[in-house]
Amino acid sequence: MRTIGYERPETLDAAIAAYSGSGSGSRYIAGGTTLYDLMKLGVETPTHLIDITAIANLDRIETEGDVTRFGTMALMSDVAETPAIRTEYPVLSESLLKAASQQLRNMATVGGNLLQRTRCPYFRAGNGVYPCNKRQPGSGCAALGGLDRSQAVLGASGSCNAVSPGDWPVALLALDARVEIIGIDGQRTLPLDGLYRLPAERPEADHNLNPGDIIIGITVPKTAAGRASTYHKIRDRESFAFALASAAVAMEIEGAVVRDVRIALGGVATLPWRARQAESVIVGRTLTRELAVEAGRAAFQDARPGRHNRFKIDLGVQVVADALMIAAGRNVR
């Protein structure tokens, strides 16, 4: 039986010092909904837990300034139900309300959500039942050529096709969010699309954080595209399920012409996926259903299906088209 250490520092400096002092078996824990789950599966085997939930002022939601800022420890449910977020950024609110269950949204933090790990069944099987390059580097990938209905059609490599599971990071990506990080070497910020890694090399590393780093906040620049936005998510059942295909769309229409549009995809790729080819189909033109479908096709033009997930391409095209039409319907000028 493995024993485990636990401590609850009250400052960021103390948390980072605790990490430095306790070695590579340490993990920060906040809501714990991913980490503790994976500990029970034997996928995560930390020797020391550093609980960062006692650190003050990390849960603020700031909607007043030039950027909207979410403290890392803000709960998913609190961000989703902030009135200014519901009206100014429906894409953000919807991405949270369509994720998990109300109990989990009361536990999980918006910072921790960025680091949620894949739901690939071969990864979660744990205990060496199936090879998995994310769980045990170099062991192989049972999902490639296996039961791959839920796996990625975009961004996969010859060593991993695990889907990035989140909804919130997809919505943030569409709004060009940035992530504030503090670590052993001080503080820095990263664009959200610089946080995640394709599985081409080192598929065990989901992200570009260094050991000891803590995400302390997320910033979203204010944009006129925020209001005409939506998070459209299709799943096996209508609530409490991961996306088969989802799209975050935010747009700004002037006259009849689309001036600005951002499209990001979830449930279909190995990381939150910005669909810039689809965006370029639409910018400067008048949105029609036909054009929306054309944009959807552009979003999936490089998709490579496996044995059982080809349906995600047709589904994804329609999800992008529907999301564009929903967002356009919210454009009030």
Added chain:
Amino acid sequence: MTDSPECAAGGIAVTRRVVLGAGASAVAGPALLKGHHVHAQPVPTPSGIENPLLLSFTVNGSSLELDIDARASLLDVLRERLGLTGTKKGCDHGQCGACTVHIDGRTRLSCLTLAAKMNGRQLTTIEGLSDGDTLHPMQTAFVDHDALQCGYCTPGQIMSAVACVRQGYASSPESIRDFMSGNICRCGAYVGIVAAVAAANSSEG
């Protein structure tokens, strides 16, 4: 003991909770039912915990201290250490909702809550909802609307249902279904559950 006796043997009233609690913790369990106020109730520590952590929190209105294993889930502490077996272990991975409790007034899953994180916090379990022998209105609504079959998911359903009404999500069947989607009922008693939540909502409103 707030249960009404289910049978009497040789003049000694035996309740379901006494039977269930035997071997776990007949000492602490009953005291944590609502209506019994015990402060800093000592709970015996089982042998074999390495590096125990001292946990101090409030359970159904009673302050409590006990030594726990740092890895323990709140759910296991409730069931194995405190004898509060109303909170159920279904999947143990946050997918079924059977272990739903209220922490600081909000629904959370006790299976994915590290017990160590409970220090200084307020917990309400299904045992804390009723007022002595008087059921909470939501419990009564579940009885009245036949909102269960086997009953295993019911404590978690009721804890979520109370929050559903309190937070204003019980205004339509669709909204109830969406809010309650984190509580799975494998008997399929959903029709009765939605009816119970709607009825409790209108009687409170």
